[in-house]
Amino acid sequence: MAEEARAAEEARLEEERAEAESARRAAAERQAEEERTAAEQAKRDAAAKATRDAEARAAQTPTLRESMTPVAPDLTEEEQPAPQEKRGLLGRLMGRAAPKTVVRRTLDDDMLEQLEELLITADMGVDTALRVTANMAEGRFGKKLSVAEIKELMADEITRIMDPVARPLPLYPKKPQVVLVVGVNGSGKTTTIGKLASQFRAAGKKVVIAAGDTFRAAAVEQLQVWGDRAGVPVLTAPQGSDPASLAFDAMGKAQADGADLLLIDTAGRLQNRSDLMEELAKIVRVIRKKDESAPHNTLLVLDATTGQNALNQVKVFQEISDVSGLVMTKLDGTAKGGVLVALADKFGLPIHAIGVGEQIDDLQPFDPQEFADALVGYER
Ligand SMILES: Nc1nc2c(ncn2[C@@H]2O[C@H](COP(=O)(O)OP(=O)(O)OP(=O)(O)O)[C@@H](O)[C@H]2O)c(=O)[nH]1
Known part of the structure; x- marks a missing residue:
């Protein structure tokens, strides 16, 4: 009888030990999890701070695009009306919007004249403005271009003129x-x-x-x-x-x-x-x-x-x-x-x-x- 009681007591103690061990493990896991979460949060905070700092630095030094006034060719006033879309029954019923259309304009004499005027307004001078538009038209006269394509073309022609003169102040070994x-x-x-x-x-x-x-x-x-x-x-x-x-x-x-x-x-x-x-x-x-x-x-x-x-x-x-x-x-x-x-x-x-x-x-x-x-x- 006494033996049975001892065995029962041992079993109870063993159970208690197991419970204590599992509680300890759970606590250790919780702590590890908390530490992991804290570390991740710290990482996120550091990344957010780095982004904020970078943004603040960028805000202090405006890019040329931000600080210069563009002569952006405003070519939107002559937009062609968007073609009437055949939206189909379902489309009409659901009131789905027509897909956006990219406006294209023909690179003709009219358009080139408008572009020249814009460039002259930006103080480019008549000769240079003519050179830029003539280069733009070369091989593309009569083609239909989007506003973005026209701007890109214009920027590329201007870059071509400027590239050869963009040179930092040359430094010589001569002192001073x-x-x-x-x-x-x-x-x-x-x-x-x-x-x-x-x-x-x-x-x-x-x-x-x-x-x-x-x-x-x-x-x-x-x-x-x-x-x-x-x-x-x-x-x-x-x-x-x-x-x-x-x-x-x-x-x-x-x-x-x-x-x-x-x-x-x-x-x-x-x-x-x-x-x-x-x-x-x-x-x-x-x-x-x-x-x-x-x-x-x-x-x-x-x-x-x-x-x-x-x-x-x-x-x-x-x-x-x-x-x-x-x-x-x-x-x-x-x-x-x-x-x-x-x-x-x-x-x-x-x-x-x-x-x-x-x-x-x-x-x-x-x-x-x-x-x-x-x-x-x-x-x-
Ligand atoms: N916004 C802006 N202002 C500038 C720039 N460079 C100079 N300035 C301003 O233009 C004004 C004239 O600049 P100065 O450096 O005094 O010109 P300076 O040729 O030495 O003129 P003098 O001293 O009269 O011979 C000052 O108010 C400058 O702050 C620039 O790149 N951008």
Whole structure:
């Protein structure tokens, strides 16, 4: 009897142990599950944060498409009426909508004329606008195209003109590389120098700036602010002093410091062209005393909002200095960006960069396709 009781007691204890063990296992599984869920949640939170951060960064640096005003060919007013669909009995009963139709228009003289006008409105100039539309028509005249196809074709033709001139500022092993920055007052020279200095600095280059527009105290102060922001020394001279003498001193400092780049700001008074020409020529003469190959680049800064006037500025500055490349500023928000196509078509000068805002990071390399797409309002 006692044996039976012991056996029963053992069985009960065994059952209790088994229950305890299964409870422990269940608790361990629950904990593991909770940990897994927490880890997954943490992963999801991190991914969401990364997306938010990326979106915030993207929002800070608007793309050219967002910041430029497109001349988007608005070809919708002459849409053909959608053909009456034979929807069938069931379709009519169910009130099903007719499938969407893509409007196609014939690439004829009328259409080409409309496109030319649009391009001229964007300040592309008559000659270049004609070239673009003529290329568009080649082999396609009389064909029916959708608006998207027309935009793509137009963007592709513009890209073809721009491709050969899209070249970053060439860098030479020569130290210091001297970059003379020219352009009319207000075109964005000072801002561009600040942005360039900041970008080269960030790329590990040692940069020196010379505030060569010694007549305008405000210009010198502004350059100092940009220099501070970029962490780059700015050499200045008393108001009204000889810019060539400042350029000479700056060249000496850049050489002594082992600087990679010397950016020289210049005056932009075109009112007295021969004075400015003499001033620029003198700067070049004196810096050549220290380096015969200087300046290595003469950057002409142009303001996109001046439209066709930019063409005239290139002509004038080519006469008074040895322009080696262009920077087009203020492309953000202008509807006159087409002038850049005319410049590429007429002068073939390299376009090194474009300005798309007033902040230090708002200087971008020139990407012809992005530019052409933004100009015509085409999304790839
Ligand atoms: N929106 C926009 N504004 C710009 C851009 N580049 C320059 N600016 C603005 O244009 C104005 C003139 O720019 P500056 O850099 O002072 O022009 P500058 O050629 O040095 O002119 P001066 O100092 O008068 O010789 C300033 O208000 C700049 O902030 C750009 O790419 N986009």
